Amino acid sequence: MIDTRSPDSFEWRFVLVALGILALGVISIYSVSPSPLSKGQTPLYAKQLAWILIGLVAFLAAVAIDYHSLARHAYVLYGLTLILLVLVVVMGRSSRGAQRWFAVGPFAFQPSEVAKLVLVLVLSKYFADVQRAGWIQRVIVPGLITLPGLLLILKQPDLGTAMSFTFIFVSMVLVGGLHAKALGLGVLFTSMLFPFAWELIWTSLHDYQRDRILTFWDPMTDPAGKGYHALQSRIAIGSGGLLGKGLVEATQSRLKFLPEGHTDFIFAVFAEQWGFIGVFVLFLLFAALIFLASEIAGKAKDPLGLLLAAGILSMVGFCLMVNVGMTMGIFPIVGIPLPLMSYGGTTTVTSMAALGLLLNVKRRRLTLFY
Amino acid sequence: MSRFTTQHEDFRNLQRRLLYLRTGLLFCLLLLSARLWYLQVVKGPYYRELAEQNRVRTVDLKPARGLIFDRHGELLANNVPSFNLYLTVEDIRDREGLAAALEELIGLPRAETKKRLVQQAKSYVPILLKSGLTLREAALLEGRRLELTGLRVQAESQRNYVQGPLGSHLLGYVGEVSPEQQEEPDFAGLVQGSIVGKSGVEKTYDRMLRGKPGEKTIEVDARGNERKIVAVVEQTPGDDLYLSLNLRLQRLAESLLGAESGAIVALDPRNSDVLVMASSPAYDPNVLSRGLTPALWEQIASDTRHPLTNRALQGQYPPGSTFKIMVASAALESDKWSADTKVRCAGAFPSGKHMFKDWKKGGHGVMDLYHAIVQSCDVYFYNVGQRLGIDTIAETARLFGLGQPTGIDLPSERIGVVPSTEWKQRVRKEPWYVGETISASIGQGYITVTPLQMAVAIGAVSNGGTLHRPRLVRAVRERATGRLQEFPSVERGPVPLQEDTFHFLQDALREVVLHGTGGRARSRSISIAGKTGTAQTVAARVTQLSTDEEAIPKQFRDHAWFVAYAPAEEPQIAVAVLVENTGHGGTYAAPIAKALIEEYMKDSDVDDRHQIAGQL
CATH class of the missing domain: 3.40.710.10 (DD-peptidase/beta-lactamase superfamily)
Known part of the structure; x- marks a missing residue:
């Protein structure tokens, strides 16, 4: 439990902000749940509530176990995650040409979501151990650590998670301390490599992924087909206006013009119903979360804590920006859920565990001087 | 001591870089807010209209044609419900399978179906393949609607000549308005597919018999299913005619x-x-009104006794x-x-x-x-x-x-x-x-x-x-x-x-x-x-x-x-x-x-x- 011996309102603020976002997510999921339900079906919002409860357990566990002891097992955890990723490619459940899930009883488990958090952990551990080393140790080695996971996720293929993975790596390398000279070289090198890499990435993409990227530029080229998601999402958000249409009048989401309204496009659902004012409040909550998380990172007692907190911040922040960006049509549509709001077991539990780790970092900083 | 200082310096370094990350993220959030303002406030009315167009469809309500009586009030022509089979060529995925299924389910020869599919010029306009399906046939087709794409069974009102061929020349028959007919002032402004009189009293008094179509505005979901009726302009049935005929x-x-x-x-x-x-x-106006197949038309046109005259x-x-x-x-x-x-x-x-x-x-x-x-x-x-x-x-x-x-x-x-x-x-x-x-x-x-x-x-x-x-x-x-x-x-x-x-x-x-x-x-x-x-x-x-x-x-x-x-x-x-x-x-x-x-x-x-x- 949260330590009551140090009555810190900071922790409560942090928890309240997170719970607020979670609650808005549940309301949005509720609003797009089909009614009436077919027999024996559990409504999605109820399932999501169950996931949040499980997430709370993960959250408390992540607060309780000292992150130093977690970090000691980081490489083992990463190894296990890689095995899971191999297994999902070999025997996972496929959906739209991608294999991302394991069926665990009635639930679908998505290892790549967990892999993101484990990557943050293993890179934090690595950078904390190799302070003041040369650029090979600061870039090449962590790159080699990241690569197997990245390749396995691309193999599924899960473009969105692969991008998260890359972003986590890049931001950890930057925070972990790359000299300006090395940074410049890195950027130059990457941009030289890009045309070749692009060719490779482009040809390895599935048709639907390519279509999504192409129609991103102009959804009207195929409004009923490949541009459908992007266009309907824009219509949903735009039609929300300043004040929103409310839960009942939000026709785009209620009448299912907007596909995937409970998962990847939940932001569009929210924006249609609550309008600019509502989304502004939501953005304030996310901004608060970013701010509080960076406070925790900045006040961590050791590099490991700081790096861990920074990694989690970049992981959550990246998902937030890309998800919202794609629903608003300033980013191609890739399958990235909105943290704490999108429906989904693995993403909810992982996100909450990540927040637990953040709080863990916050609480351990006091112990240094005990 | 020096080791501690370096470590301390390193740590300060980390903290400074962390600040960039935070600033970057918050800046991104600000950019997103700007985009949001553009979409919701600047372009809000535009997208709201698009959402309305998504949501609302109008459906024509076909009016029932007026009844025709003889001088003693004996019924000559009325309307009966009829199941009609329509095909939209554009939506057909499997022509062979469809033709085979139609032969199996309603006994429509495979060759005839395929011939009709080829003849169609505008692929998005539904063509009437067969009218007057039995309830059983309609049910069989409905049951396989999901696999037989492009196929639609519609319950419509069908003109019925109670007395069969009796008085057929005088009553005339009905059919879809032809492009030539649309040129005539009496039939101007009718939408394609409207049922109008083709000869006899049905044609001369079409203006009265035809009635006024209504319009139903409905809210549909993304699959086009009707969810709610928004507004209805009721159709007005056609006027009834009392003939002098005995x-x-x-x-x-x-x-x-x-x-x-x-x-x-x-x-x-x-x-x-x-x-x-x-x-x-004489001829049976019921047959002519249920949609002429080219074969039937050929048969009537080549009859040396000219039954249509x-x-x-x-x-x-x-x-x-x-x-x-x-x-x-x-x-x-x-x-x-x-x-x-x-x-x-x-x-x-x-x-x-x-x-x-x-x-x-x-x-x-x-x-x-x-x-x-x-x-x-x-x-x-x-x-x-x-x-x-x-x-x-x-x-x-x-x-x-x-x-x-x-x-x-x-x-x-x-x-x-x-x-x-x-x-x-x-x-x-x-x-x-x-x-x-x-x-x-x-x-x-x-x-x-x-x-x-x-x-x-x-x-x-x-x-x-x-x-x-x-x-x-x-x-x-x-x-x-x-x-x-x-x-x-x-x-x-x-x-x-x-x-x-x-x-x-x-x-x-x-x-x-x-x-x-x-x-x-x-x-x-x-x-x-x-x-x-x-x-x-x-x-x-x-x-x-x-x-x-x-x-x-x-x-x-x-x-x-x-x-x-x-x-x-x-x-x-x-x-x-x-x-x-x-x-x-x-x-x-x-x-x-x-x-x-x-x-x-x-x-x-x-x-x-x-x-x-x-x-x-």
Whole structure:
């Protein structure tokens, strides 16, 4: 439990902000749940509530176990995650040409979501151990650590998670301390490599992924087909206006013009119903979360804590920006859920565990001087 | 100590870089807010309209066509629900599979389905593949709707002609409006696929029968399923028509014609109500209204007996001896001839090199006008014609309405030909020959009339010279108000002949039935007056030498005419009967007229009580 011996309102603020976002997510999921339900079906919002409860357990566990002891097992955890990723490619459940899930009883488990958090952990551990080393140790080695996971996720293929993975790596390398000279070289090198890499990435993409990227530029080229998601999402958000249409009048989401309204496009659902004012409040909550998380990172007692907190911040922040960006049509549509709001077991539990780790970092900083 | 300082410095470094990350993320959030402002506030109204367009569809509500009744309120045409099968070529994924499934489920030949699919030009317009599916067939198709894409079963209102082929020419039939029809002012502004009248009363009164389509605005979900009705503009059903037709008499008339080709028209000479309009052979308007397949259309179009032709007003025949009524009128009105003028008929009349024969070998002996009508003496009328000249005859014939439209409220009426010297010069670019006047005076040669024209003409004789426009629709009842609007009968004006002329004709025509060529129309109960006619077909002149009627091939036999009215003293019905290729009018047409008149007069007082107003 949260330590009551140090009555810190900071922790409560942090928890309240997170719970607020979670609650808005549940309301949005509720609003797009089909009614009436077919027999024996559990409504999605109820399932999501169950996931949040499980997430709370993960959250408390992540607060309780000292992150130093977690970090000691980081490489083992990463190894296990890689095995899971191999297994999902070999025997996972496929959906739209991608294999991302394991069926665990009635639930679908998505290892790549967990892999993101484990990557943050293993890179934090690595950078904390190799302070003041040369650029090979600061870039090449962590790159080699990241690569197997990245390749396995691309193999599924899960473009969105692969991008998260890359972003986590890049931001950890930057925070972990790359000299300006090395940074410049890195950027130059990457941009030289890009045309070749692009060719490779482009040809390895599935048709639907390519279509999504192409129609991103102009959804009207195929409004009923490949541009459908992007266009309907824009219509949903735009039609929300300043004040929103409310839960009942939000026709785009209620009448299912907007596909995937409970998962990847939940932001569009929210924006249609609550309008600019509502989304502004939501953005304030996310901004608060970013701010509080960076406070925790900045006040961590050791590099490991700081790096861990920074990694989690970049992981959550990246998902937030890309998800919202794609629903608003300033980013191609890739399958990235909105943290704490999108429906989904693995993403909810992982996100909450990540927040637990953040709080863990916050609480351990006091112990240094005990 | 120094190690600690470096470590400390490193840590400060980390903290500084962390700040960049935070600032970067918050900056991104700010950019997203700007984009959000653009989408929701700047472009909000635009996207709101797009959302409305997504949500709302309008569906046409087809109105039910007006009902059609006969003069006694007997139902002639109504509407029944029908399951129709539509295909949208654009949406079809598997043509082979679809054709195979249709053969299996509803027995539609595979080849025919594929042929229809190829013919379609606009792939997004649904085509009617089959109408009138049984409930079972509709259910079978609905059950496999998900796999058979492009296929749709729609319950629609289908025109139904309760009496089958009875009165088919007069009622007409319905079908989808054609591009040519859309050019006509009566059908302008109709959307493609609208059901309109194609012929008969259905076409003439389409404006009233068709009704006004409604519109239903519905909210649909992303799959196009109806979720909620937003607004409804109800359709207005078409107005009901009350015809002047007497269904019982019509049925009798059609059965009297039987398998022969021909036409019967019966009018009420007091107001020209059309009591009967029969044309044989007939067709089943139900079949035509359910969507014509090319094969069926081909079959109908190539039928040499032309079942679609309404012979009553589109069949143009030489009037034969019935035309003697007009020639006699011309003679009575002329100062060149009188009723007492006598001619000796020896059975032939020489004109130039040609010898014109009388129908009776050996001739009728000495005749006056009265007896010439009664006995239908050809030689007498040859003389009249020669004396009067074609132009006088033509002028009188026109007074009876020949050579002009009767103005009946049906489409495509033909007017026949009343030849004159001027006509021949204009149309044939040739001068008139005297011999042609001889033919014309017994209703042969260029002259042609329709049975309807003859019915109107004999009606005018019977009522002392009043020409009416035939009235087919007595009243219309507006569905919207329930108001019954009666159509008055319209007089075309009097036939400007002397009263004595009509009396003379009436006496002579009565005598025709009593003691003349129309003996087979003599009735024990009703006093019938009439005139026989035997119109030679063009080819018949070649085979005229043969005296044995039965030996002449059917298509060369004469057309039998009989025009009549009854009761002679106070006429209530005027009839024109034409039977193609049978023989003498007195033999084949007169008995039909008699049977019809007797049936009508059997309860003519009952008929009078059945006024529409009483019915409603």
